[in-house]
Amino acid sequence: GLQRAPCRYADLHPLWQSELSVSGGTRQSPINIQWRDSVYDPHLKPLKIHYDPTTCLYIWNNGYSFQVEFDDSADKSVIMGGPLENHYRLKQFHFHWGAINEWGSEHMVDSKVYPAELHLVHWNPVTSTSFEEAIMENNGLVVIGVFLKLGAHHAGLQKLVDALPAVKHKDTIVEFDVFDPSCLMPSCPDYWTYDGSLTTPPLTESVTWIIKKTPIEVDQNQLEEFRMLLFTSAGEEEKRMVDNFRPLQPLMNRTVRSSFR
Ligand SMILES: N/C(=N\S(N)(=O)=O)N1CCCC1
Numbered sequence: 368g369l370q371r372a373p374c375r376y377a378d379l380h381p382l383w384q385s386e387l388s389v390s391g392g393t394r395q396s397p398i399n400i401q402w403r404d405s406v407y408d409p410h411l412k413p414l415k416i417h418y419d420p421t422t423c424l425y426i427w428n429n430g431y432s433f434q435v436e437f438d439d440s441a442d443k444s445v446i447m448g449g450p451l452e453n454h455y456r457l458k459q460f461h462f463h464w465g466a467i468n469e470w471g472s473e474h475m476v477d478s479k480v481y482p483a484e485l486h487l488v489h490w491n492p493v494t495s496t497s498f499e500e501a502i503m504e505n506n507g508l509v510v511i512g513v514f515l516k517l518g519a520h521h522a523g524l525q526k527l528v529d530a531l532p533a534v535k536h537k538d539t540i541v542e543f544d545v546f547d548p549s550c551l552m553p554s555c556p557d558y559w560t561y562d563g564s565l566t567t568p569p570l571t572e573s574v575t576w577i578i579k580k581t582p583i584e585v586d587q588n589q590l591e592e593f594r595m596l597l598f599t600s601a602g603e604e605e606k607r608m609v610d611n612f613r614p615l616q617p618l619m620n621r622t623v624r625s626s627f628r
């Protein structure tokens with residue numbers, strides 16, 4: 368039959384062959400956040416973030432994104448408050464982005480898409496004994512999503528960008544110490560929150576999402592450095608790491624709550 372050109376490499380990327388395998392999902396991510404349908408919840412507290420920069424370990428290219436890993440053996444880099452009943456430990460952060468500035472984020476706001484999205488992944492040490500266990504637990508994880516928009520140079524991000532050439536190929540790693548990801552947070556406290564899932568396999572429905580309303584600004588050069596990474600290992604035919612985002616998923620029977628009026 369007629370071969371349909373893949374609309375995105377991500378659709379063919381091995382990670383996505385299992386995309387269709389999550390049958391019966393009722394709380395999948397990402398979603399389009401319709402601002403007018405979100406419900407202000409006065410019981411939502413301010414999010415409290417305490418990251419210890421010395422818990423930063425290394426950056427690596429996992430063949431889907433670049434990821435900064437943290438020492439999560441103690442309650443040193445934690446978040447609490449917001450919609451959360453207890454504290455959660457920071458495990459890693461990573462990004463999703465597009466081949467061009469017109470798309471790239473996973474979540475959308477009133478169908479507006481951003482060039483990239485940061486995910487800070489945390490797990491619940493009260494109900495789980497490890498990150499790997501928490502991935503399978505209902506509400507075992509909290510992911511904070513921060514939109515990136517094209518604008519001013521981001522000095523805090525630049526330290527990360529300068530390390531990217533060292534992790535150009537899949538399964539490469541470089542030491543990265545003393546970095547405080549709080550510098551990647553917008554100063555505005557406003558967020559939406561909803562119950563969702565991981566956006567890559569195993570796609571488990573274990574995530575309380577906290578999506579910051581206000582994007583951070585990064586410049587064109589910084590976005591282009593993301594796009595110079597490769598999905599492929601050294602020696603393989605090079606495939607640029609771009610469009611590593613999952614398509615929108617149905618909202619189904621969910622309400623998005625906002626921390627702001
Ligand atoms: N998909 C994921 N995070 S995300 N994109 O949903 O924040 N992960 C896969 C394994 C651990 C984190």
Ligand SMILES: [Zn+2]
Pocket residue numbers: 461462463486566
């Ligand atoms: Zn992600």
